Amino acid sequence: MIKRISIVGCGWLGLPLAQSLLQQGFHILGSRRQLAELDELHHLGIEAYQLELNPKIDSNNIAALLDCDLLIINIPPRRKTNTAEFHIAQIQHLLDAAERYQVKRVLFISSTSVYGAQQGLVDESAPRQPETNSGIALKQIEDDLLNRQAFQASVLRFSGLVGGQRKPGRFLSGKTVSGASSPVNIIHRDDCIALISRLIQRDQWGECFNACCDQHPSKQAFYNLAAQQLGVAPPQFDEQGGSNKVISNHKIKSSLNYQFQFPDPMAWLQANKKEAE
Template sequence: MIKRISIVGCGWLGLPLAKSLLQDGYHVLGSRRELNALAELSDQGIEAYQLDLIPHIVSNDIRALLKCDLLLINIPPGRKTNTAEFHIAQIKALLLAAKQQQVKKILFISSTSVYGAQQGVVDEVTTRHAESTSGKALKHIEDELLNSRDFQASVLRFSGLVGGHRKPGRFLSGKTVSGPLSPINIIHRSDCIGLISQLIKRDVWGEQFNASADLHPSKQAFYSLAAEQLGLAPPNFVEGASSTKVITNQKIKASLAYQFHYPDPMKWLQANIQEAE
């Protein structure tokens, strides 16, 4: 039974997730890279530890951080150290420490970027053709975890992330963008948290899931409205090859009996929801 959950990476997603899990009655441990950032976690009731991966472990107490029933790894590849090898080395160092501390269950937060520029409907049996540096790193780590004999692991791949300070109106404002009719694949932070919570409650391991909102409006419709609502210049859309890539969420909805809070990205924008940063 899962009682203690360690979240490596308590930032935009990890911190509100930790707060939600605390409300659900779990004992939550969390990490930040800098020691002086731990007070923010402690003030929320999170057992806080410093952890940096450079790529070896730098921590004030890695053993205590990994004293858990479930390790949730939520650290995307860094932009400054933008090599697949570096991020793979980071996660390998963390997994070795987790093995030494006899962690049994791992939830790895990945990205649908592992599929590259696929066309058409993309589901969990679609071959992953990662193209970006980060996508290649995530694919490698996914394979290592899903084939591991040391852990019970599941992989959760999120599409484009929105919510909080990630306001999509800022993403393409004033830029020249091609493929106006391309469908978008996004997911709101509230649904990221809801899906993670449900996966933990149902104790689902050895699985891989894709997560995106139910509906996929066109790039032009979504980002034009998003910019308008923030009073920003809309993107300048030009004709060009449109993607047909659509990430389907059917498996995760069925497996976890989950209904999305924000299934329609356009309705979320139209509601003009004011969110905390």
């Protein structure tokens, strides 16, 4: 039975996730990279510890942080500074420690970037052919995690993340962008949190899941409306280099009996626009 959950990475997603799980009655442990950042977590009722992966573990108490029934790893590669090899080593050291301290369940937050530039409908049976450093790192971490016998593990692959301070109108503002008619694959933070909660409630492990909105508007329609909503310059689009990649969420919806809170990105933008008026 899951009672104690440790979240490595209490940032944009991890912090509101921790707050949601606290409200559901779980005991939450969490990490930040600097000791000075722990007070915020303590004030929220989170048992907080310092953890930096350099790539080896630098922590004020790794044994206490890993005294949990479930470890959620939510630390994406730092695109500007980390090589794929560095991020792989970071997570390997953390997984080695999880084995030493006999953690029984691990949930790894990954990305649909592991599929690379595949075209058409992409579900969990599709081959992973990453092209970016972060995608390459995530694929190898997924393989390492799922091949370990010491714990049960699942992987959640999120598409483009929006919500909170991640406002898509800023993503491409003023830029020249290819593929005007390409479909958008995104997911709202509230759905990310709800999906993680549902997976924990069902105690469902040993699987990989894609997580993405039901609807996939064109890049031009979505980002023009997002820019208009914020009052910033819209992107300039052309049809060159387009993609028809659509991430399927069928497996996670059927396996977890889940209906998305924000299934339509355009409807979400329209609702935000009305709230601002």
